[in-house]
Amino acid sequence: MTVLDSRPAPVAYGTARLLAGVTSGRPADLARHREHHGEQRFRGHGELAALADQVRLLGRGGAAFPVGTKLRAMPAGGGTHVLVNGSESEPASQKDRTLMRLAPHLVFDGALVVARALGTRRVTIVLHDPVSERTLAAARGERRDAADVRLVRTDGGFVSGEVRAAIRGLNGGTAVPPGRRVLPHERGIDDAPTFASNVETFAHLALLSSLGADRFAAVGSPEEPGTTLLTLVGDLPHPGVVEVPTGLPLSALLPEQGASPRPVLVGGYHGSWISDVRGLRITRPSLRAAGLPLNAGVIARLSSATCALGEVAAVSSWLADQSAGQCGPCFFGIPAVAHDVHRLLAGIDSGGDLERRVAHLPGRGACAHPDGSAMFVRTALAALGDEIEAHRRYGTCGQPWRHELPTSTQAGAA
Structure with a gap:
């Protein structure tokens, strides 16, 4: 072969x-x-x-x-x-x-x-x-x-x-x-x-x-025996695919990042951003109990060299482009959320529209895409408070967008 x-x-x-x-x-x-x-x-x-x-x-x-x-x-x-x-x-x-x-x-x-x-x-x-x-x-x-x-x-x-x-x-x-x-x-x-x-x-x-x-x-x-595969993305020692024994502390994959560590995305683009991984272990039952479904096993942490809100905005646009277009939350809701995230990136406050749109998406679609997209954006808004405030005040956080979260499946596919 x-x-x-x-x-x-x-x-x-x-x-x-x-x-x-x-x-x-x-x-x-x-x-x-x-x-x-x-x-x-x-x-x-x-x-x-x-x-x-x-x-x-x-x-x-x-x-x-x-x-x-x-x-x-x-x-x-x-x-x-x-x-x-x-x-x-x-x-x-x-x-x-x-x-x-x-x-x-x-x-x-x-x-x-x-x-x-x-x-x-x-x-x-x-x-x-x-x-x-x-x-x-x-x-x-x-x-x-x-x-x-x-x-x-x-x-x-x-x-x-x-x-x-x-x-x-x-x-x-x-x-x-x-x-x-x-x-x-x-x-x-x-x-x-x-x-x-x-x-x-x-x-x-x-x-x-x-x-x-x-x-x-x-x-x-014992809660979920065996091993599991994860894809690690961003500022991590071994970006790419890793096999780990279940029960491994999540912190074992995330060495110290300095005085102001970046939030961690658990579960990929239908997952959740969290600011503190202490006490979390890599088993699906325990993560789900903490409100963090592992989904397809993506763990991401951005470096301090990229604009985290820019990364979130890029993924929110990608999620909008992936809509099947067969129900209102997908056809109208996710693109509207992406639009508001980009306005926030430019320092234009949506006056609460973004938060309201995200809150109205879950549970109304023909599939789980609106629910997962809403979780990704909603938890990012909570985890990136300081950076979002900088964008609201100055229109920038001072960092460029470095495409650390991929939005194309073609990388390495040819």
Whole structure:
């Protein structure tokens, strides 16, 4: 396999599991994959669901839904589908692309573990990234058991990566979330029951099936055993993808920044800005209890050399551009919020309009995009108080905008 990844090599804090054999930044061919992971062990439907329950495995996408519950809800049989959602559409997130580019056989193992448990051969991997597609295609050519796995590359934006939008696109429709909430296990690809999750979740299922519950849970927090992938952005020692044991203090990723540390973004562009990370640990349940959903695993901290409000304004405009345009909060609300953030950047006070718009967005859209966009802006307004005050008074904070928060998924994708 000769497909190379141009981004920094990923880093493991502790023993690499998902990243075993690939922290060099070179993709693992089948021989090297088996050297590190061994032959894949398969489990029955009930056994796999029970293992996922034992280790309290949560989905590694946005919803963090219990995987065992999702597996148990799936009917078995040749008509069911398995969907690996590799549509990693948030520019700041790189973890799923890292697995597809560097550990493609682990992704195939996870997909085939689920397919074998459900008694189906219908497996689809949907993705946006051409490098990932080439790497997966090369890996598929190395193994007979993956010959039937379908790779589908789509051209889509942020909301098209939502699993129901991806399914709608695969079924020939427009890749936007349907207004009516129909779960994939009820009706998915070809209107058949579909087990769908993101790439990292399938990789964990491959590890869990091979290791068993006890070995899988030998690292990490008892609350959420194992490891997780994060994408670190900005002023951090190891920007890029890292694998960490769950339960690691968030502060371990954020060394001292001086007398006035910048706020930290937890959960990416549908996440929250916070000023104090003390006491926070990297588990999805504990972060959610603190009002900080980890979402796709993005942790960002800006340097003191960039205008933080400018970074927020750029992302708010990107979020507005990603609107599906199918409901009022998306079509009107998010662009209006972005407009007001840019006015604030220029020192023009919105007179409370921005705060009111942000407060009215959540809970009214056809998907979670308005809710997440509102959280990103609302928490930024609270966390960046001093800088916002400088912009209100002087029209600037004195720092240039350095594009530290990416707004294009094309970086490193060619």
